[in-house]
Amino acid sequence: MPETAQTTRAIWDQNAAPRHRIQWCPGCGDYAVLNAVKAAVTSLELTPSELLLVAGIGCSGQIRNYLNGNSFYGTHGGALAYALGAKMANPELTVLVMAGDGDTLAIGIENFVHACRRDPDITLVLMNNGVYGLTKGQDSPSAGLGQPDWKPSEEHPPFIDPVEVALTCGATFIGQGFSGDPKHAAQLIVEGVRHRGFAVINDFSPCVTYNKVNTYDWFRAHVEPVPASHDPSSKAAAWELVRDFRDRGKLPTGIVYRAAREKGGAAKRLPMWPDELARADVDPLVKRLR
Amino acid sequence: MTVNQMKLLIGGVQLRDGVSTVADLVGRILTRAGLHVLSVERSFASTIYGAHQFDPLVVSAAPLLSWGDRAVDVLVGLEYDSNPDAPQQPNRDTIRQHGGDLVEGGVLLYDSSGGPVNTEALQARGGQVFAIPARDIALRELKKEVVKNLIMTGALFRLLEFDQDERWLRQLLEERFGRKGAAIVDLNLEAARRGRTLVERILEDRRRPSVGYRIEAVRSASPAVYVSGNEALSIGAVEAGVRFYAGYPITPASGILEYMERHLPGYGGRVLQGANERESIRAALGASVTGVLSMVGTSGPGLSLKVEEIGVSGTTETPLVIVDAMRAGPSTGMPTKTEQGDLTLVTGGGHGEIPRIVLAPSTIDECYTLMRDAVRLSDKYQCPVFFLTDLNLSEGRMTVAESVFRSGGASIARHVATEEDVRGARYLRYRLTDSGISPRLIPGQRGGVSKISSTEHDEFGFVTTDPAMRVAQMDKRMRKLHTYLREDAKAPQVYGHLGRGPTLVGWGGTKLALLDARERLRREGTEAAVVHFTHLWPFPTHLAKPLLDTGRPVVVCEHNYSGQFADLVQAHCLVPTRRVLKYNGRTLYPSEVVRAVQEVTHNGAVAVRLGGKDPVMVEVSIDA
Numbered sequence: 029m030p031e032t033a034q035t036t037r038a039i040w041d042q043n044a045a046p047r048h049r050i051q052w053c054p055g056c057g058d059y060a061v062l063n064a065v066k067a068a069v070t071s072l073e074l075t076p077s078e079l080l081l082v083a084g085i086g087c088s089g090q091i092r093n094y095l096n097g098n099s100f101y102g103t104h105g106g107a108l109a110y111a112l113g114a115k116m117a118n119p120e121l122t123v124l125v126m127a128g129d130g131d132t133l134a135i136g137i138e139n140f141v142h143a144c145r146r147d148p149d150i151t152l153v154l155m156n157n158g159v160y161g162l163t164k165g166q167d168s169p170s171a172g173l174g175q176p177d178w179k180p181s182e183e184h185p186p187f188i189d190p191v192e193v194a195l196t197c198g199a200t201f202i203g204q205g206f207s208g209d210p211k212h213a214a215q216l217i218v219e220g221v222r223h224r225g226f227a228v229i230n231d232f233s234p235c236v237t238y239n240k241v242n243t244y245d246w247f248r249a250h251v252e253p254v255p256a257s258h259d260p261s262s263k264a265a266a267w268e269l270v271r272d273f274r275d276r277g278k279l280p281t282g283i284v285y286r287a288a289r290e291k292g293g294a295a296k297r298l299p300m301w302p303d304e305l306a307r308a309d310v311d312p313l314v315k316r317l318r
Numbered sequence: 319m320t321v322n323q324m325k326l327l328i329g330g331v332q333l334r335d336g337v338s339t340v341a342d343l344v345g346r347i348l349t350r351a352g353l354h355v356l357s358v359e360r361s362f363a364s365t366i367y368g369a370h371q372f373d374p375l376v377v378s379a380a381p382l383l384s385w386g387d388r389a390v391d392v393l394v395g396l397e398y399d400s401n402p403d404a405p406q407q408p409n410r411d412t413i414r415q416h417g418g419d420l421v422e423g424g425v426l427l428y429d430s431s432g433g434p435v436n437t438e439a440l441q442a443r444g445g446q447v448f449a450i451p452a453r454d455i456a457l458r459e460l461k462k463e464v465v466k467n468l469i470m471t472g473a474l475f476r477l478l479e480f481d482q483d484e485r486w487l488r489q490l491l492e493e494r495f496g497r498k499g500a501a502i503v504d505l506n507l508e509a510a511r512r513g514r515t516l517v518e519r520i521l522e523d524r525r526r527p528s529v530g531y532r533i534e535a536v537r538s539a540s541p542a543v544y545v546s547g548n549e550a551l552s553i554g555a556v557e558a559g560v561r562f563y564a565g566y567p568i569t570p571a572s573g574i575l576e577y578m579e580r581h582l583p584g585y586g587g588r589v590l591q592g593a594n595e596r597e598s599i600r601a602a603l604g605a606s607v608t609g610v611l612s613m614v615g616t617s618g619p620g621l622s623l624k625v626e627e628i629g630v631s632g633t634t635e636t637p638l639v640i641v642d643a644m645r646a647g648p649s650t651g652m653p654t655k656t657e658q659g660d661l662t663l664v665t666g667g668g669h670g671e672i673p674r675i676v677l678a679p680s681t682i683d684e685c686y687t688l689m690r691d692a693v694r695l696s697d698k699y700q701c702p703v704f705f706l707t708d709l710n711l712s713e714g715r716m717t718v719a720e721s722v723f724r725s726g727g728a729s730i731a732r733h734v735a736t737e738e739d740v741r742g743a744r745y746l747r748y749r750l751t752d753s754g755i756s757p758r759l760i761p762g763q764r765g766g767v768s769k770i771s772s773t774e775h776d777e778f779g780f781v782t783t784d785p786a787m788r789v790a791q792m793d794k795r796m797r798k799l800h801t802y803l804r805e806d807a808k809a810p811q812v813y814g815h816l817g818r819g820p821t822l823v824g825w826g827g828t829k830l831a832l833l834d835a836r837e838r839l840r841r842e843g844t845e846a847a848v849v850h851f852t853h854l855w856p857f858p859t860h861l862a863k864p865l866l867d868t869g870r871p872v873v874v875c876e877h878n879y880s881g882q883f884a885d886l887v888q889a890h891c892l893v894p895t896r897r898v899l900k901y902n903g904r905t906l907y908p909s910e911v912v913r914a915v916q917e918v919t920h921n922g923a924v925a926v927r928l929g930g931k932d933p934v935m936v937e938v939s940i941d942a
Binding site for chain 2: 047048076077078079080082090092093096097098099100101102103106109110111112113114115116117118120121138139141142296297298299300301302304305306308310311313314317318
């Protein structure tokens with residue numbers, strides 16, 4: 029094996045080391061997300077100690093146990109807020125958030141909206157399956173996708189499109205993928221991590237057990253790559269694309285929007301080691317109170 | 319003549335009359351002049367404008383024993399009118415609400431621009447009334463309404479025969495307004511002079527050179543500052559090494575957020591105003607995961623929203639300091655009034671059982687000194703540490719010697735593992751240890767990965783429901799508290815001789831009232847002792863029980879309805895407690911404590927409720 033291939037293989041092995049028995053249903057879209065993330069971190073040459081995976085609650089959150097990077101797992105809906113603090117404190121970490129549509133768009137939508145506004149340099153992989161799978165198939169905020177005869181009511185409101193929310197709220201990178209094409213999803217994640225800012229990747233990941241509408245076949249019939257002519261740096265073009273696909277009943281896959289800008293000045297890791305903290309002299313603070 | 323020992327009360331219409339501006343200016347100048355000032359009974363309303371606001375300041379040449387009782391020596395009413403457009407607005411409330419508290423021979427200074435106020439009753443009791451049209455002079459002669467406060471300040475200083483040469487006032491004004499030009503400083507000084515002259519004339523007319531109260535500058539060995547509890551604890555946090563602070567605006571913790579936003583970046587730290595209470599604490603946990611010492615601040619309603627994350631901090635073993643500046647609850651309660659109603663929430667809030675430590679400073683200087691402990695303990699035990707203040711401590715101000723702030727020195731020693739430390743064995747984030755504390759490697763370091771998990775986990779951090787591992791991990795987390803009790807818990811502070819009379823027990827901001835009450839009881843022939851707790855949870859039974867189990871009545875005094883701390887004392891020390899409870903939003907007064915102790919020791923009361931329509935309500939045990 030040539031040297032580069034060996035290095036690649038070593039990084040893959042480090043990240044993919046199977047540590048925990050995988051407990052997703054056979055055929056679950058999340059397997060493809062897992063492979064996409066492994067492929068992405070491998071091609072980014074990120075070792076487990078350089079990664080912080082923040083997982084949401086639900087089937088999706090189990091992904092943290094199937095990857096070898098550092099991980100944090102807290103409360104339902106909180107992943108983006110933990111990730112925000114972690115990235116603010118240590119910009120040297122690559123922070124990946126992996127959460128489902130219930131976690132991100134229902135109980136955690138406050139964090140989704142404000143993460144878009146704050147634009148931290150983190151990447152969200154939204155594992156979108158349209159149901160609360162772990163609790164046995166209740167409607168999520170994505171329920172209703174692909175059901176033209178869905179009659180909206182207070183009990184069953186229309187679905188939320190995270191791409192539209194992200195565009196509205198100021199995310200600077202928005203992509204959409206599908207578990208039927210993990211290679212493409214991996215490319216999206218690579219692009220998302222490379223982007224200096226908040227990257228939202230809505231990755232459709234079918235629930236084979238509880239979602240009988242948005243199946244692999246359904247997605248295959250409805251996804252359509254973003255046309256090569258699309259200019260992702262234009263927000264107007266992004267809105268135009270979203271509207272066009274919606275009107276045609278299609279789901280765009282690819283990069284919908286990518287702000288053409290570099291986020292200014294790389295932030296520094298906050299002081300935490302004794303030698304970094306020892307320099308703190310609070311005398312000026314006390315003197316100000318005189 | 320009373321020299322350097324008095325209680326001033328400055329009142330007025332909130333925002334419009336600049337009550338806290340004048341009170342802080344006076345407090346700051348008197349502190350510079352070597353006096354001790356204590357102002358913890360600040361009263362403001364949960365509105366921006368229009369309500370009655372007042373700030374009592376106790377002044378003394380010696381360090382202050384307490385804030386005293388309601389009695390006021392010098393009353394200053396900054397409000398100037400009875401508003402014809404809104405007659406219900408409380409524009410004469412300083413006189414109406416506090417006139418009755420004026421001591422015999424006390425002084426009332428008020429702005430008579432809106433017309434004189436009938437103060438016959440007050441004068442009949444010996445009150446000396448000084449009515450000066452400060453606002454009229456400010457508007458008509460100095461052409462700037464805002465300087466009415468300097469006219470009143472100048473008048474007050476003349477009444478107290480203080481700063482006759484304008485030295486202190488000029489210095490402060492030059493520091494504050496010097497950048498904006500000498501004209502502003504001169505205008506303010508001229509305003510103060512007008513006030514001084516007006517009082518001078520009234521005194522001449524009355525042929526009295528003095529009102530009987532005087533403040534004299536004192537030569538002080540060490541310089542002091544006039545500091546709030548929020549500022550003091552923030553400085554303590556910065557010094558200890560906190561570099562990430564998150565909060566959401568809430569009274570009375572907003573002061574910490576504002577202070578940190580202004581000053582923490584200068585120390586390389588970052589401050590986040592969360593979009594809500596939960597984002598704040600979650601972001602702080604995220605920052606802590608990367609090894610940065612992190613802190614959040616809030617008050618009861620905010621803490622209720624943060625409760626879910628207490629369990630996250632405890633189970634993931636992520637250090638966090640949580641300041642709870644308590645205010646009257648439940649629900650929205652009385653947002654600008656003090657209480658000690660959150661103790662049960664911080665010791666027990668959250669589902670399941672969570673390892674946690676609870677500390678409570680008892681004075682403003684302790685807000686600084688104890689914060690160091692809070693930060694250190696969170697880092698050492700990798701769990702949430704609550705720092706309980708209350709509205710009086712957080713928003714109140716006190717003269718504190720600058721030397722106090724140099725007591726801490728360098729930041730805390732970190733309890734973070736390095737690659738070297740974990741070399742050899744496979745790194746396990748939740749390694750089972752005798753102390754319960756697992757070596758903690760920070761994500762980003764080499765040597766191993768951290769699987770940090772709020773679900774029950776094995777030593778590596780993988781989710782598990784294995785019964786034996788569950789027990790091992792639960793025991794490990796809780797074992798940290800035993801280690802804490804052995805190595806770090808501090809005994810309560812004891813004042814006086816135990817066993818000779820009743821033992822007054824307190825925690826948090828009530829301490830000075832209890833100490834004052836002890837002195838008063840001694841003068842009356844009752845030898846009481848005070849046992850005051852700063853380390854509340856896990857309850858230091860081994861340190862507390864020997865102090866409280868004396869056979870004498872144990873009287874727990876606190877600001878809540880049920881006696882939350884009394885419950886802890888009773889449950890852990892197995893000694894019966896009597897309770898002195900005040901939850902009307904106002905500070906505990908030493909005279910009330912004295913009265914309550916008498917009810918307990920002589921009349922067999924098991925509980926005394928203070929500050930209602932009947933100022934003292936006594937409950938006698940139904941078993942008796």
